Amino acid sequence: MAETARSWAARGAWAGIAQAGQLGATGPAGVTATLLDGFGLATLIAAPGGAAALSQAIVARLGIALPAMPKIASSASHDVIWSGPDQWLLRATTREGFGSLLEALSAQAAVSDQSDARAALRLSGPRVRDVLAKGVMLDLHPAAFAVGDTGLTSIAHIGVHLWRLADGPDGSVFEIMVARSMVGSFWSWFAASAAEFGCRVSTGRG
Amino acid sequence: MRITCPHCGARDAQEFSYLGAADLQRPEGMAASEAAMATYVYQRDNPAGVHRELWYHAAGCHAWLVVTRDTRSHEITAVEVAKVRKAGATA
Numbered sequence: 001m002a003e004t005a006r007s008w009a010a011r012g013a014w015a016g017i018a019q020a021g022q023l024g025a026t027g028p029a030g031v032t033a034t035l036l037d038g039f040g041l042a043t044l045i046a047a048p049g050g051a052a053a054l055s056q057a058i059v060a061r062l063g064i065a066l067p068a069m070p071k072i073a074s075s076a077s078h079d080v081i082w083s084g085p086d087q088w089l090l091r092a093t094t095r096e097g098f099g100s101l102l103e104a105l106s107a108q109a110a111v112s113d114q115s116d117a118r119a120a121l122r123l124s125g126p127r128v129r130d131v132l133a134k135g136v137m138l139d140l141h142p143a144a145f146a147v148g149d150t151g152l153t154s155i156a157h158i159g160v161h162l163w164r165l166a167d168g169p170d171g172s173v174f175e176i177m178v179a180r181s182m183v184g185s186f187w188s189w190f191a192a193s194a195a196e197f198g199c200r201v202s203t204g205r206g
Numbered sequence: 207m208r209i210t211c212p213h214c215g216a217r218d219a220q221e222f223s224y225l226g227a228a229d230l231q232r233p234e235g236m237a238a239s240e241a242a243m244a245t246y247v248y249q250r251d252n253p254a255g256v257h258r259e260l261w262y263h264a265a266g267c268h269a270w271l272v273v274t275r276d277t278r279s280h281e282i283t284a285v286e287v288a289k290v291r292k293a294g295a296t297a
Contacts, residue, residue: 069212084267085213085287137218152214154221154265 013119029126030186030197221265
């Protein structure tokens with residue numbers, strides 16, 4: 001019975017796939033990766049013609065409006081991320097109160113909790129775009145992909161959702177979300193691609 | 207070949223999957239003759255030139271698009287969201 005109980009214990013999307021440490025080349029890290037865990041995530045799909053009402057409900061509760069373009073809008077505790085026409089991801093930094101928020105929004109949208117369904121990674125560092133260029137078909141240069149832009153695309157045939165956050169001390173900061181079932185394959189691509197630049201891997205919340 | 211998705215911008219064709227001709231009209235219900243149904247299901251033009259066709263943005267926004275493409279040069283002259291076009295046609 002003890003065996004059964006242990007095998008059913010909850011574990012994060014990165015467990016058994018990636019862990020904190022140094023990856024590839026030693027010396028100053030060209031890329032910094034933060035394995036994100038503990039966030040709440042849901043898909044929101046507005047009914048035809050219902051996007052404005054849904055956006056108003058989000059503004060009233062969270063103080064952020066749903067972007068009509070491929071953009072991300074953020075408050076201190078929540079992000080809304082465009083994920084297709086009349087579709088968004090809603091992310092909360094913690095899962096506390098997330099269920100009741102989704103319950104309240106379900107009057108305005110088709111809501112589906114995806115908190116355990118995706119793995120998320122935050123990437124920064126002086127060589128971050130060199131790593132991403134090995135797999136991402138989008139132009140991520142600041143002239144083409146601004147802070148707050150998001151894109152749905154694929155990396156190594158794996159569907160990904162990525163966006164650019166406000167710049168950090170090392171320049172551009174990106175977050176990438178992949179389906180949890182594909183995270184092993186994704187990490188295989190990432191680890192091989194980042195190795196030549198050296199990557200510092202840490203864990204974080206959000 | 208790159209297709210400019212109205213939602214996502216210019217993307218490589220490998221993000222999309224192809225369905226075929228965009229303007230087929232299904233014959234009306236049970237009244238259609240066998241020959242008309244056979245034509246609808248099997249007969250396709252194979253133009254050397256401008257072709258309107260359906261593409262699905264599978265690795266992006268998951269929208270169906272109507273792409274107007276020259277089959278000789280792959281030049282794309284228009285990309286519309288199929289849902290919008292359909293809504294317009296039935297209105």
